[in-house]
Amino acid sequence: MERVSARFDYVIVGGGSAGCVLAHRLSAVPSVSVALIEAGADTPPGAVPEAILDSYPMPVFCGETWIWPELKAKATRNSAAKVYEQGRVMGGGSSINVQSANRGLPRDYDDWAASGAAGWAWDDVLPYFRKLESDVDFPYGSLHGADGPVPIRRIMPQQWPPFCNAFAHGLRSNGFAALQDQNAQFGDGYFPGAFSNRDDRRVSTAVAYLDAETRKRPNLHIFSNLRVERIVMEGVAARGVVAVSPHGERLRFEARETIVCAGALQSPALLMRAGVGDASELRALGIERVLDLPGVGRNLQDHPSLTFCHFLEPRFRMPLTRRRASMTAARFTSGVADCEASDLYLSSATRAAWHALGSRLGLFFLWCNRPYSRGRVQLVSSDPFAAPQVDLNLLDDERDVARLAAGVRVLARVVAASGLSEDLRDFFPAAFSPRVKALSRVSKTNAAITSLLGLLLDTPAPIRHALIERFATRGVQMSSVLANERALNDFIRANVFGVWHASGTCRMGDARERSAVTDTEGRVHGAHGLRVVDASLMPRLPSANTNIPTIMIAEKIADAMLGRTQFAARDQRGLARLTS
Structure with a gap:
C-alpha cells in the first residue's frame, strides 16, 4: 500500500549538489511548494558531522556511511567492478568530495553550445558561476562573484608547505608558468587550487543552500532517509514519486513537476525504471516502454586517472593538525597529435591518508581533460533497488591512453626536478584499491597498523624500497614503467580509474538527435512534468571537477524555471575573456 504524503508543485529527487540548489531557489517563491527527498541522512545547521566538515576529505570518503556501498563501476572493459563512491547524504558529492572549485575552460561550454545545447556557451554560463x-x-571584476552562497578560496604560494614548494619548483623547472587563478587564467601553468571552503571547514551545498533561514520556509519540505522507488508515470506524464522509508513504509509524493537530481549514474537508472530509455532493452527486462530515448544511460564520461606517491623525508611532511592537504595543481598540454591544448590536469596532496603512514607519502593525481572514451549505465534488473551496471570504458579511445602516457612522462620529469629525493625509487605508482580503502577507514586498529608501517618507511632506503615494492607496487618500479612505450601503456591499462566525475548520461540536445535525452532546461524529450538537473546533462565532460559546474547548471536551470532575467546571459555579453 502507498500512503499519499502530500502534493507539491515540485518534487526534487536527490539532495546533492544540484538538488540543494534547486530546493533553495525554487522555494524562494512563497507560492511554490517544494519537496526535497534525499536517500541519506540530513545535515542541518549545527548537526553537520565533524567528518563532513573536516577540510581533509579522505576519512569520510573511505567509509560507507555516506556513500552507496552497492554502487560499483568497471574502469575498463577488462577490469573488475569496484565500489564507485557517490554521496548518499544531504549535499551529495559536495559533502564527501575534495572540495575542488574548478570551473573548467571557456572552450568546454562553447563546445556544449556547438553540440546542440544552445544557450550554454561560456558567455551564457559565466553569470551563474559568478x-x-x-x-x-x-x-571583484567581471569573472568572479562576491556574494554567492559558496565561498571559494585558495591557499596562496606564500603559505605553501615545503612539499608544495618542491612540487612547484619541479613544475617551473619543466617550463610551467605560474598562474594565480585557475578560474580566470585559461592557459597552461600551475596554480593554487581553488576549493569550496570557509575557515578551513567544508561548505557543501547543504551548508551553502539549505541554511537555517531557508529551512524555515513553510513551503519547503525536506525529507531524508527516504529512497525513491519509482517515478509515477501516467502515459508520458510524470505525476510524482513513490519513496520507501527505512522501515518499509511506502510514501507517494504527488507533484506538478518531478525533478531528478540523483547524479549521472542513478538519474538514468530512475528514468529507465520509469520506462524512459532504449525501448528494446527495457522490453528485455520486462519494463513497459513509455518513451523510446536510447540516449538514456549512454555518453557516460569520467576523467581517466592515475595516482602516484612519493616518500617524504621528515622536512617535507605536514602535521596532521593542518587539515587542508591539496593546495597545488597544474594544467598542461600532452602534445599528442590531433588532441586539444590543456588536455591534462595534475594535482598534488601533502599526504596520502589521514594516518601516520599517509603523512609520510605525498600524493599526485594525473587525469585526462575532455576524454574521448565513452561508457554507459545499464539496468540489470527491473528491481527498483538493484544497482545499475556501470561501465566507464575509460580507455576505449587510444588517444586517452596516449595522453596519459605523455602525462606520466611529464610528471616523472617534474618529480625528478623537485628536490623531493635524490633516489627515483622514492617515487612510485599507487592505486586506490579496496585494500588501500579499507586501511584508510578511521579506526584504532588502522591507526595502530599504519603507525607501524610508517615507522618501517623511515628505515634505511634499501629496506624502504623493498617494502614499497613488496606491499605497495608488487615489484613495479617507475624506471621499468618508463623504459618503453609498451610497458607504460600496459601500466596505464592496469591502473587507470575514474576520479568520481561521472557525467553525460542524460545529455542536453536537440529533440531531433536520437542520442539527446533532455532539452536545454533539463526537460525530458517527449515527457511532461519530468526534468533532470545534475551532471547527467553535460554533453561533454569539462576540463574540471564536476561539483562547481553542476551547481552552475542547477543555478541556471532554476533561473529559467522561475522566469527570472536579472542574471540572464544577454546582460552579461561582452565580458572580457582572460587567456592567461
Missing part, C-alpha cells in the same frame, strides 16, 4: 560564488581571493 552567482553561486563568493570568491575570497578575487571578489
